[in-house]
Amino acid sequence: MTFTLDERLNQIIPRITSREFLDSKGLGNEIGFWIFDYPPEREMDVRDFLNGTVLPALSKNVPTIRAATVNLLTLVSELLEERNLLEKAMEMQLDKGDESALAALRSVLKEDKLAQKIADQFDIPNLDLLILTGVGSVYPMLRTHTLLSALHPIMGKTPLLMFFPGKYDGHSLRLFNTLAEDHYYRAFRLVPEVE
Numbered sequence: 001m002t003f004t005l006d007e008r009l010n011q012i013i014p015r016i017t018s019r020e021f022l023d024s025k026g027l028g029n030e031i032g033f034w035i036f037d038y039p040p041e042r043e044m045d046v047r048d049f050l051n052g053t054v055l056p057a058l059s060k061n062v063p064t065i066r067a068a069t070v071n072l073l074t075l076v077s078e079l080l081e082e083r084n085l086l087e088k089a090m091e092m093q094l095d096k097g098d099e100s101a102l103a104a105l106r107s108v109l110k111e112d113k114l115a116q117k118i119a120d121q122f123d124i125p126n127l128d129l130l131i132l133t134g135v136g137s138v139y140p141m142l143r144t145h146t147l148l149s150a151l152h153p154i155m156g157k158t159p160l161l162m163f164f165p166g167k168y169d170g171h172s173l174r175l176f177n178t179l180a181e182d183h184y185y186r187a188f189r190l191v192p193e194v195e
Contacts, residue, residue: 005042008191009049012036013057015190016161017065022128024159032159033148033187040136040165040176050133050163058129067129068122072147073137076109079117083108102140109141115150124158132162136176145173145184152186161190 024032038046058065080086093101167174172181
């Protein structure tokens with residue numbers, strides 16, 4: 001049986017509110033990294049569902065599920081603002097193009113620095129769940145598979161759920177369903193297309 005996106009969306013809340021998910025049970029000693037992949041053209045539907053249904057449900061759950069959401073574009077923008085580089089980066093992009101701007105930002109936007117910024121912003125051991133969004137918005141400034149790898153030592157036992165506009169087959173991430181595959185096999189698909 002193949003699930004539509006709407007059917008898959010409706011499976012998110014029961015899965016992420018289950019004790020098995022929150023306690024990372026049955027993962028064979030793997031860390032609780034989860035990916036909800038979806039067709040990129042449905043970005044706004046997924047975003048609306050997350051903000052209008054999933055996040056309110058977590059706060060109404062009994063007991064309340066302590067979740068934090070990180071929009072990666074906001075995270076990148078904050079990091080650049082803190083270093084007084086946001087305006088300079090935009091000017092460089094206009095003057096010298098995307099490639100020059102990306103090359104100049106590469107050392108600032110290293111995934112381990114972003115992972116540490118997430119750790120500094122949130123009390124991860126006291127969260128029940130960390131949600132990552134905005135993956136498509138930050139491409140090509142950062143690579144999600146590298147960010148996930150940088151988050152491994154930081155997350156501990158706290159599950160992480162990344163909303164991914166593209167395809168994840170359990171072995172590789174394919175952003176926007178068109179870009180070259182980034183091999184990443186340490187996450188689980190939250191809701192498969194077929195069951």
